[in-house]
Amino acid sequence: MTAVATPERASGRGLRAWLGAHPLAGYAIRRFGLYLLELWGAVTVAFFFFRMIPGDPIQTFIQTLQQNYVYNAQASAEVIARYRQEFGLDGNLFSQYLHYMYKVLVQQDLGPSLLNYPTPAQDVIMRAMPWTMGLLGIAAVLAWILGLLAGALAGWRRGKFGADLVTNLSIALSHVPYYFLALILTFVFAYQLNWLPARSAYDARLQPGFSLEFIASLLRYGLLPGLSIVVIGVFSWLLSTRMLMVPVLGEDYLTYAQAKGLRPRRILTRYALRNCYLPQVTAFGISLGFIFNGNVLVEQLFSYPGLGATLVQAIGILDFNTIMGITNLAIFSVLTANLILDLLLPLLDPRVKYWR
Amino acid sequence: MPDDALVEIKDLRVHYRTTQGDVPAVDGVDLTVRRGEILGIAGESGSGKSTLAVALLRLLRAPGYVAGGSIDFHPSGQPSVDLLAMDERRLRSLRWRSLSYLPQGSMNSMNPVMRVGEQFRDVILEHAPERRNQLATMVPRLLRQVGLDEGVVRMYPHELSGGMKQRVLMAMSIALEPDLVVADEPTTALDVTIQRVILQSLGDLRDEFGVTLVVISHDMGVHAQLVDRVAVMYEGKVVEVGDVRQVFKQPRHPYTRSLIESIPRIGEAPWRDEKRSPVA
Numbered sequence: 300m301t302a303v304a305t306p307e308r309a310s311g312r313g314l315r316a317w318l319g320a321h322p323l324a325g326y327a328i329r330r331f332g333l334y335l336l337e338l339w340g341a342v343t344v345a346f347f348f349f350r351m352i353p354g355d356p357i358q359t360f361i362q363t364l365q366q367n368y369v370y371n372a373q374a375s376a377e378v379i380a381r382y383r384q385e386f387g388l389d390g391n392l393f394s395q396y397l398h399y400m401y402k403v404l405v406q407q408d409l410g411p412s413l414l415n416y417p418t419p420a421q422d423v424i425m426r427a428m429p430w431t432m433g434l435l436g437i438a439a440v441l442a443w444i445l446g447l448l449a450g451a452l453a454g455w456r457r458g459k460f461g462a463d464l465v466t467n468l469s470i471a472l473s474h475v476p477y478y479f480l481a482l483i484l485t486f487v488f489a490y491q492l493n494w495l496p497a498r499s500a501y502d503a504r505l506q507p508g509f510s511l512e513f514i515a516s517l518l519r520y521g522l523l524p525g526l527s528i529v530v531i532g533v534f535s536w537l538l539s540t541r542m543l544m545v546p547v548l549g550e551d552y553l554t555y556a557q558a559k560g561l562r563p564r565r566i567l568t569r570y571a572l573r574n575c576y577l578p579q580v581t582a583f584g585i586s587l588g589f590i591f592n593g594n595v596l597v598e599q600l601f602s603y604p605g606l607g608a609t610l611v612q613a614i615g616i617l618d619f620n621t622i623m624g625i626t627n628l629a630i631f632s633v634l635t636a637n638l639i640l641d642l643l644l645p646l647l648d649p650r651v652k653y654w655r
Numbered sequence: 656m657p658d659d660a661l662v663e664i665k666d667l668r669v670h671y672r673t674t675q676g677d678v679p680a681v682d683g684v685d686l687t688v689r690r691g692e693i694l695g696i697a698g699e700s701g702s703g704k705s706t707l708a709v710a711l712l713r714l715l716r717a718p719g720y721v722a723g724g725s726i727d728f729h730p731s732g733q734p735s736v737d738l739l740a741m742d743e744r745r746l747r748s749l750r751w752r753s754l755s756y757l758p759q760g761s762m763n764s765m766n767p768v769m770r771v772g773e774q775f776r777d778v779i780l781e782h783a784p785e786r787r788n789q790l791a792t793m794v795p796r797l798l799r800q801v802g803l804d805e806g807v808v809r810m811y812p813h814e815l816s817g818g819m820k821q822r823v824l825m826a827m828s829i830a831l832e833p834d835l836v837v838a839d840e841p842t843t844a845l846d847v848t849i850q851r852v853i854l855q856s857l858g859d860l861r862d863e864f865g866v867t868l869v870v871i872s873h874d875m876g877v878h879a880q881l882v883d884r885v886a887v888m889y890e891g892k893v894v895e896v897g898d899v900r901q902v903f904k905q906p907r908h909p910y911t912r913s914l915i916e917s918i919p920r921i922g923e924a925p926w927r928d929e930k931r932s933p934v935a
């Protein structure tokens with residue numbers, strides 16, 4: 300016993316000494332462990348949550364099949380059982396859960412989709428993802444950059460007429476739901492002026508590909524849904540940035556920078572903005588993660604074939620595999636964005652030292 | 656103008672707008688800073704010393720405003736100007752090269768996300784871009800001059816102690832050999848031994864660089880140790896100006912007398928008897 304315990308203790312001490320010498324590595328390991336735990340917890344909660352929605356997707360599915368193929372006979376219990384097994388819906392809830400986790404983790408298989416049987420759920424998701432990422436990703440980046448710059452300026456020039464006008468306008472407009480703005484934009488630019496298309500992601504007459512014509516069509520069709528997200532996003536980023544900016548402007552180091560006779564633009568960027576943009580980086584990372592949820596309302600409104608619209612359809616027919624697939628993607632991206640930001644933050648701000 | 660005047664403050668009035676109406680914080684101050692001297696500004700807390708300093712440095716912020724007066728500045732080798740009447744762009748070119756500021760080290764005067772070296776670089780390149788090639792030797796030399804290790808260049812402000820911060824600020828304030836350094840409470844919030852060292856280095860700055868110093872402190876002991884002349888402020892007015900020994904020996908204003916009596920003294924008189932006393 301003693302002979303075994305001694306080297307163990309020694310190696311334990313060695314590890315502790317190593318972690319003592321590499322505090323950042325220790326922090327990263329702990330943070331990564333937490334990340335895995337969060338992933339597991341969130342996926343588990345989501346799994347049981349969705350399975351609690353009442354209804355039997357297989358019965359509905361069989362009925363649809365019967366209607367479409369004009370089956371007269373009742374589906375045999377055998378057929379139903381086979382489908383149940385294929386969709387991972389046989390056995391009790393707990394064994395379904397174990398089966399699902401095994402398929403996802405070990406075989407990297409999300410199961411077949413019901414929306415588009417027998418296409419696998421991951422294919423359904425991968426088909427919708429580029430649309431959502433293209434539309435929401437670009438919109439989110441644009442809104443963040445514009446909002447941050449506008450907010451910094453609005454804070455910097457506070458008390459001046461133009462800056463305060465923009466601020467008050469933002470307070471009013473940031474509470475307008477983006478779908479309301481989307482409706483107004485559609486009404487004006489699509490129906491009244493007839494300048495831009497109101498639905499879909501590209502001109503159906505065109506062949507998708509890397510042609511100039513197709514890309515131009517993508518931009519034209521994406522403009523209205525994109526704009527409605529960007530505009531509202533800019534206003535809310537503007538307000539939050541301004542709110543972070545104003546107290547920084549009262550700091551001693553800003554007075555000192557002015558005493559040094561630095562250029563106003565340098566004071567604004569390197570002294571003021573540099574000291575207030577970190578919370579915005581974090582918030583942005585998290586909002587990027589949420590992109591994978593899709594933007595249900597905007598996608599529905601514009602018939603945009605993204606993840607949000609797919610999720611709504613999947614919930615409509617209780618396509619558990621697709622629902623869980625999209626949910627897992629969202630969970631994974633939000634938590635991963637958080638993990639990366641937490642590991643990155645000590646590099647962005649010298650004062651951040653979580654691992655102490 | 657007297658030949659040796661560097662700054663002439665004339666009938667300066669600075670008010671703060673408050674909900675209770677205007678508060679005069681500097682109320683008709685006339686004061687001359689002579690080239691090469693260390694002028695002390697004494698007075699209890701709230702007597703208007705800092706307000707005078709920020710007005711002189713043109714760093715006054717709302718709700719403060721200048722209600723009247725002028726501040727004539729005669730930088731060496733440049734035309735004289737009224738600091739209060741200058742536009743900010745022209746003023747910017749005078750800043751740090753001619754008119755520099757030494758704040759209290761316990762304030763957050765340094766940008767928390769920039770290394771000390773970068774903060775030197777920032778101001779040197781702004782006003783003296785021709786010194787870009789000398790930066791690597793210049794900054795360590797400045798730091799050594801105030802008794803700091805050159806490794807401080809790579810440190811962030813939060814890694815420095817109060818005394819170290821005060822020294823970094825001191826080194827920064829003389830980086831471009833200005834005509835005038837305005838120091839507001841440069842030793843306040845430091846412990847006594849470090850106070851002594853800082854006072855010594857401030858004296859050295861004048862001796863080595865020939866800068867003119869305005870040193871603001873509520874602590875009469877600081878004035879006794881460091882300054883040549885002292886101006887005593889009371890409720891926004893300068894009630895007495897004179898040679899520091901004269902003022903200590905024969906205070907004319909009863910307020911000055913009470914200030915002097917408030918310094919704890921151990922046996923001897925608190926002011927130095929020689930030009931440079933060996934402190935610390």
Ligand SMILES: Nc1ncnc2c1ncn2[C@@H]1O[C@H](COP(=O)(O)OP(=O)(O)O)[C@@H](O)[C@H]1O
Pocket residue numbers: 671672673678679680698699700701702703704705706707717718719
């Ligand atoms: N921002 C401000 N708003 C209103 N009153 C102020 C402000 N700053 C200073 N004062 C007032 O001006 C007077 C002088 O203050 P200050 O110049 O800071 O004095 P000191 O530096 O001698 O302690 C005080 O009565 C103070 O209350």
Ligand SMILES: [Mg+2]
Pocket residue numbers: 704705706840
């Ligand atoms: Mg003060």
